[in-house]
Amino acid sequence: MANEENQGHNNPAIPGMDVEGEKLASELTADDTIRVSKHNTDKAEIDGSRAERKTSYKVEDFAPLTGREEDWRFTPIKRLAGLHTDALTGTAPVIEVEAPAGVTVETVGREDSRIGSAGIPEDRVAANAWSNFSEATVITVPAEAELEGHIEVAIKGTEMAPAAQHILVETKPFSKAVVVLRHTGSAVVSQNVEFKVGDSSSLTVITLQQWEDDAVHASAQYAALGRDAKFKHVNISLGGKTVRVTPSTRFSAPGAETEMYGLYFVDAGQHIENRLFVAHTVPNCKSRVTYKGALQGRGAHAVWVGDVLIGKEAEGTDTYELNRNLILEDGPRADSVPNLEIETGLIAGAGHASTTGQLDEDHLWYLQARGIPAEEARRLVVRGFLNEIIQQIRIDSLEEQLMDALEAELSISNN
Amino acid sequence: MATLEIKDLHVSVILDDENTKPILKGVNLTINSGEIHAVMGPNGSGKSTLAATIAGHPKYQVDSGEILLDGVDVTEMSVDERARAGLFLAMQYPVEIPGVTMSNFLRSAKTAVAGEAPALRTWTKDVKGAMENLSIDPAFIARNVNEGFSGGEKKRHEILQLELLKPKFGILDETDSGLDVDALKVVSEGVNRAHQANDMGVMLITHYTRILRYIKPDFVHVFVDGKMVEQGGPELADRLEEEGYERYIGKK
Ligand SMILES: Nc1ncnc2c1ncn2[C@@H]1O[C@H](COP(=O)(O)OP(=O)(O)OP(=O)(O)O)[C@@H](O)[C@H]1O
Numbered sequence A: 001m002a003n004e005e006n007q008g009h010n011n012p013a014i015p016g017m018d019v020e021g022e023k024l025a026s027e028l029t030a031d032d033t034i035r036v037s038k039h040n041t042d043k044a045e046i047d048g049s050r051a052e053r054k055t056s057y058k059v060e061d062f063a064p065l066t067g068r069e070e071d072w073r074f075t076p077i078k079r080l081a082g083l084h085t086d087a088l089t090g091t092a093p094v095i096e097v098e099a100p101a102g103v104t105v106e107t108v109g110r111e112d113s114r115i116g117s118a119g120i121p122e123d124r125v126a127a128n129a130w131s132n133f134s135e136a137t138v139i140t141v142p143a144e145a146e147l148e149g150h151i152e153v154a155i156k157g158t159e160m161a162p163a164a165q166h167i168l169v170e171t172k173p174f175s176k177a178v179v180v181l182r183h184t185g186s187a188v189v190s191q192n193v194e195f196k197v198g199d200s201s202s203l204t205v206i207t208l209q210q211w212e213d214d215a216v217h218a219s220a221q222y223a224a225l226g227r228d229a230k231f232k233h234v235n236i237s238l239g240g241k242t243v244r245v246t247p248s249t250r251f252s253a254p255g256a257e258t259e260m261y262g263l264y265f266v267d268a269g270q271h272i273e274n275r276l277f278v279a280h281t282v283p284n285c286k287s288r289v290t291y292k293g294a295l296q297g298r299g300a301h302a303v304w305v306g307d308v309l310i311g312k313e314a315e316g317t318d319t320y321e322l323n324r325n326l327i328l329e330d331g332p333r334a335d336s337v338p339n340l341e342i343e344t345g346l347i348a349g350a351g352h353a354s355t356t357g358q359l360d361e362d363h364l365w366y367l368q369a370r371g372i373p374a375e376e377a378r379r380l381v382v383r384g385f386l387n388e389i390i391q392q393i394r395i396d397s398l399e400e401q402l403m404d405a406l407e408a409e410l411s412i413s414n415n
Numbered sequence B: 001m002a003t004l005e006i007k008d009l010h011v012s013v014i015l016d017d018e019n020t021k022p023i024l025k026g027v028n029l030t031i032n033s034g035e036i037h038a039v040m041g042p043n044g045s046g047k048s049t050l051a052a053t054i055a056g057h058p059k060y061q062v063d064s065g066e067i068l069l070d071g072v073d074v075t076e077m078s079v080d081e082r083a084r085a086g087l088f089l090a091m092q093y094p095v096e097i098p099g100v101t102m103s104n105f106l107r108s109a110k111t112a113v114a115g116e117a118p119a120l121r122t123w124t125k126d127v128k129g130a131m132e133n134l135s136i137d138p139a140f141i142a143r144n145v146n147e148g149f150s151g152g153e154k155k156r157h158e159i160l161q162l163e164l165l166k167p168k169f170g171i172l173d174e175t176d177s178g179l180d181v182d183a184l185k186v187v188s189e190g191v192n193r194a195h196q197a198n199d200m201g202v203m204l205i206t207h208y209t210r211i212l213r214y215i216k217p218d219f220v221h222v223f224v225d226g227k228m229v230e231q232g233g234p235e236l237a238d239r240l241e242e243e244g245y246e247r248y249i250g251k252k
């Protein structure tokens, strides 16, 4: 088992090297099918199944946080700066949307019937935002539209009073869209972001957290997928003091597919947390989760939790989740916890892997033996490690910007 | 004219924080530009240790002796400085590096060794030509360094780098092992080209005389238990082929 944190050991986190997670599908079966007769995880009995977690739009339905809750146990609660306790009355980050022709962008009140069509909070901080937001941004891609270019949503923090924010993106049937959510500036904000992915539509979301150093950000991002829908989520956290993103995918009909990617670069004093949830509750859907992070500096803390639930009805499910952490120097801490709950017999495949390790000395040796200075060798290897995620963006200018941003991150710790 | 001199070199492998184990026990060898020296010895005699120590692998500790490149002791230099000074180690087991493409890697290495980025047009042409000469599929340029390459493909890529980086001295650690006859010819031709084009000095480490049919050594050294025990001309290789190393292993 390589799925717990691990620091200071020379334990390569690069694919193809030592530590590999298990791939249940190939381990357990001869014929591509896992057969599990009943509830099989002890974990479900101890913690309660992920399926049974409380959901509510109202903050008062959730008990005040102590930090001992399963889903908050890695979070420095004090650093939430009131997002879990205060009425969120601050000015929310300013949203500016640039969208190709055909896309509708609206600002609507709380009572709008579309709100809540893709998500419902599962924790107190998200519910607090839901209870407090005053207006929502709703972006709609009409049926059969295939957009030229992407929808750019600039989200600029302007003040540090705790605030609530709500965004909803809907792709109508047979449409195709790419949305970039770009978070910058300074803010203390709890967000609910809903993605309603219509039947046979395809939505790619790139959410960038490039906050200033003081920002506190909790973002519950919910995707609800229709029949044969395709969803791709690329979640990139570079800036901010405390950033906790909880992306989830729920399937409502067969044939849908979700790909969830993540990249984080955690510096000294930063807490970056990603908690994924994929709920396979209908047959024949597919999910892939791939998160990679690099950590450097004292007090840098990354948390990755990947919950995948395969319900009784979810026959033919195909799922794999992966998290890799690369610790660049002494000081950081990475927690990585994959959870796979399987309640059904006939599935196509299910597996997970998690590794946390340092740069592989052999890689550096080889590059240096060809004349490449140590520092540059290190950069090449780290860039290579993270590039797998950057490549998923498929917007050249954005990929370049992020490569530059990573370059800047890497130059912080040239020890 | 360049010279690589190894003088009474004693080296230990670092096993852990407290323990080391002596491997090289007084190696002496001088290689001048343009000379080809074959170093032959039984398994475990320390050939790879010698090669890796010259290149500066951190696992090996120089206890005494010197490695002089044109009179300058390289044991004080970092791994990359040695490579930039003109030493090249073709490794027995090249390392796979996920996420770093051959193209990016080769350009970075060339830039580092030459001290400036190569002109794009000539560089592309050089790389293409060198790959062609070594019968390497052009598609490999987009693949990650050594990742998923077969043993033979890895060896070809070591020689590709040797040809592109143009070192003063090439140290080839069992470049012949794992190659079939065709690949052996292709790889040998690559070494001979680099030798001729750059007046490169060569240390050719091998078990077998097979490769010496294609790369003609000026000197043959017998290496046993951490040191050179005999040297001679090409005829020594033939004798080793017939008699093996037994006579040397006996007289420690
Ligand atoms: N990391 C290590 N730990 C322990 N022993 C080592 C280590 N590296 C090398 N050695 C030992 O040092 C000796 C020399 O090894 P080396 O690899 O240099 O031999 P070689 O002549 O290259 O052998 P081969 O022909 O098999 O390639 C061997 O006895 C080997 O077991």
Ligand SMILES: [Mg+2]
Binding pocket: B047, B048, B049, B092, B173, B174
């Ligand atoms: Mg060897």
